[in-house]
Amino acid sequence: MDPSQFFSAEFFVHVALFFYVWGLLARNELWLRLLILAGTFCYIVYYYYVSEAPLWDAIWASSVIGVTNLFMIGVILHERSTLGMNATMLALYASFPTLNPGQFRRIMKHADWVTAEAETRICTRGVRPDSLYLVSAGQMHLFRDGTDAWIGPGNFIGEISFLIDGPATADVIAQKGTEYVRWDRAKLKALMDKSPRISNAISALFNKDIARKLSVSTPVPEQAGQATGTLN
Numbered sequence: 001m002d003p004s005q006f007f008s009a010e011f012f013v014h015v016a017l018f019f020y021v022w023g024l025l026a027r028n029e030l031w032l033r034l035l036i037l038a039g040t041f042c043y044i045v046y047y048y049y050v051s052e053a054p055l056w057d058a059i060w061a062s063s064v065i066g067v068t069n070l071f072m073i074g075v076i077l078h079e080r081s082t083l084g085m086n087a088t089m090l091a092l093y094a095s096f097p098t099l100n101p102g103q104f105r106r107i108m109k110h111a112d113w114v115t116a117e118a119e120t121r122i123c124t125r126g127v128r129p130d131s132l133y134l135v136s137a138g139q140m141h142l143f144r145d146g147t148d149a150w151i152g153p154g155n156f157i158g159e160i161s162f163l164i165d166g167p168a169t170a171d172v173i174a175q176k177g178t179e180y181v182r183w184d185r186a187k188l189k190a191l192m193d194k195s196p197r198i199s200n201a202i203s204a205l206f207n208k209d210i211a212r213k214l215s216v217s218t219p220v221p222e223q224a225g226q227a228t229g230t231l232n
């Protein structure tokens with residue numbers, strides 16, 4: 001079908017301009033790119049029909065721009081999609097509600113999957129841990145202030161000291177057979193320093209995790225006293 005039968009070549013340059021302006025007004029990167037792509041396509045049609053012979057140089061240049069844009073649209077869609085993740089990764093991703101799938105894939109590149117072959121000490125209270133953990137199956141035993149608790153799948157271990165850049169606040173022991181994911185703290189910090197978006201997403205995640213843990217924990221008497229003292 002020859003569109004020049006129905007529309008003049010100039011029509012396409014106006015539509016291209018419309019898409020470009022609309023795209024440049026969009027704040028969402030995906031919309032911006034899709035609209036610019038539509039504009040580029042209209043320019044190509046224009047260059048093809050505007051004179052007796054198609055303007056091949058201009059068509060070539062616009063095609064290169066279009067293909068580059070298309071490639072980046074693919075990258076964005078991949079970042080937003082969980083397509084290609086296996087069931088284990090998908091189950092683990094549920095523990096990362098503040099990260100998009102692309103950010104999750106990036107942090108998982110720095111992760112080790114571990115199965116405790118014997119009872120394994122994960123954290124010692126007062127000692128700065130080198131790693132950060134997420135329980136994926138089984139249980140870890142937590143000891144703090146003379147009480148203990150069992151920590152199951154979906155819980156982070158070591159996020160408090162990671163956030164405050166200090167020592168662990170509890171002793172934690174992984175039971176034999178417990179499965180967990182481990183990140184080297186220094187590598188995770190380096191990734192966060194490189195990407196402010198990942199840094200914000202991880203900080204939000206750990207803040208949420210700590211708030212959830214606080215919501216089910218009981219205040220330690222002397223700390224509660226201190227708080228009341230401040231208020232009075």
Ligand SMILES: Nc1ncnc2c1ncn2[C@@H]1O[C@@H]2COP(=O)(O)O[C@H]2[C@H]1O
Pocket residue numbers: 123142144151156157158159160161162167168169170171172213217
């Ligand atoms: N009250 C609690 N409930 C659940 N997990 C806790 C609690 N106190 C400490 N932890 C976990 O035990 C970890 C010990 O190291 P962190 O202080 O870095 O981070 C701590 C939390 O991940």
